[in-house]
Amino acid sequence: MSAEAPAPTSAPTPLRFGYGTNGLADLRLDDALALLADLGYDGVGLTLDHMHLDPLVPDLPARTGRLAHRLSDLGLEVTVETGARYVLDPRRKHGPSLLDADPDDRDRRVDLLVRAVRVAADLGAHAVHCFSGITPAGTDEDTAWKRLAEALTPVLETAATAGVPLAVEPEPGHLLATLADFHRLRRALGDPEHLGLTLDIGHCQCLEPLPPADCVRAAAPWLRHVQIEDMRRGVHEHLPLGDGEIDFPPVLAALSAVGYQGLTVVELPRHSHAGPHFAELSLPFLHQAATTTPKPPPLPDAPPSGEPSATPEGSTP
Numbered sequence: 001m002s003a004e005a006p007a008p009t010s011a012p013t014p015l016r017f018g019y020g021t022n023g024l025a026d027l028r029l030d031d032a033l034a035l036l037a038d039l040g041y042d043g044v045g046l047t048l049d050h051m052h053l054d055p056l057v058p059d060l061p062a063r064t065g066r067l068a069h070r071l072s073d074l075g076l077e078v079t080v081e082t083g084a085r086y087v088l089d090p091r092r093k094h095g096p097s098l099l100d101a102d103p104d105d106r107d108r109r110v111d112l113l114v115r116a117v118r119v120a121a122d123l124g125a126h127a128v129h130c131f132s133g134i135t136p137a138g139t140d141e142d143t144a145w146k147r148l149a150e151a152l153t154p155v156l157e158t159a160a161t162a163g164v165p166l167a168v169e170p171e172p173g174h175l176l177a178t179l180a181d182f183h184r185l186r187r188a189l190g191d192p193e194h195l196g197l198t199l200d201i202g203h204c205q206c207l208e209p210l211p212p213a214d215c216v217r218a219a220a221p222w223l224r225h226v227q228i229e230d231m232r233r234g235v236h237e238h239l240p241l242g243d244g245e246i247d248f249p250p251v252l253a254a255l256s257a258v259g260y261q262g263l264t265v266v267e268l269p270r271h272s273h274a275g276p277h278f279a280e281l282s283l284p285f286l287h288q289a290a291t292t293t294p295k296p297p298p299l300p301d302a303p304p305s306g307e308p309s310a311t312p313e314g315s316t317p
Helices: 029-038 058-072 102-123 142-164 177-187 199-206 211-220 246-255 269-290
Strands: 016-020 043-047 077-081 128-130 165-170 196-202 223-228 230-232 233-239 265-266
Touching: 016 077, 016 142, 016 269, 029 043, 029 269, 058 102, 058 199, 077 102, 102 128, 102 142, 102 269, 142 165, 142 177, 165 199, 196 199, 196 211, 196 265, 199 211, 199 223, 199 230, 199 233, 211 223, 233 246, 233 269, 246 269, 265 269
Parallel strands: 016 043, 016 265, 043 077, 077 128, 128 165, 165 196, 196 223, 223 265
Antiparallel strands: 230 233
């Protein structure tokens, strides 16, 4: 990575937690927001979708204005997410994407993202989330990366005008799947100021070479949004907190130490059938993990008796 993570701040930054509306899809939006406020969440990850805030309706600005007042009344912060499954096409999950061969299809996804940026600006959101999409069959990698950079250019221009960062999420199975891929995109676009990163903690556990807490530190200069859930190594399945392999206290301590100021949003879209239950369980879990002192890393095993240590005296492993 081409830049170093910033030094830890003199005092830890308090973390603010949210819950994603894609995990509350069976609730009316107003009921979902009231639930989160009652449970004590600081904010909400708002997925633009037909069951909540439909980004394609003609009166979107008016609906967004009413929502802004409601969020203010409830004291909830917001980030805007764009991962709705069928908002653009009732037959293609997450389609069309920024990588589709048909330029008109790519333009439809670009239009959605531009709308999302404008909604975010009207709501006072701290970021807009997006992802690359899966490389279409028969498309070579260079072509896919070129399409992605070209498609995101007008979105970033809108983001710069609106003053809202665009936070791209590395997604397993997508063209942009890892932190290294994010940096490839960033360099291809010339490192624009309003291009940031959505870091999904579960995805770090799933496929990144670094542990999740180290991913936080490595990503810190570009970190604009965080999604959190549990996960197991090599398996892209969003799990309730505590049901997977992630050690959460070091992750939350790293987010606080690097000075992350956005929302950390619980991402459990496949548990929407029991969304209120998992929303109620997740916040105390996170509060407890945030106040638990991380365990120090284990010491290296001592060499067998009579054998010298592989670590030179005076150095650190």
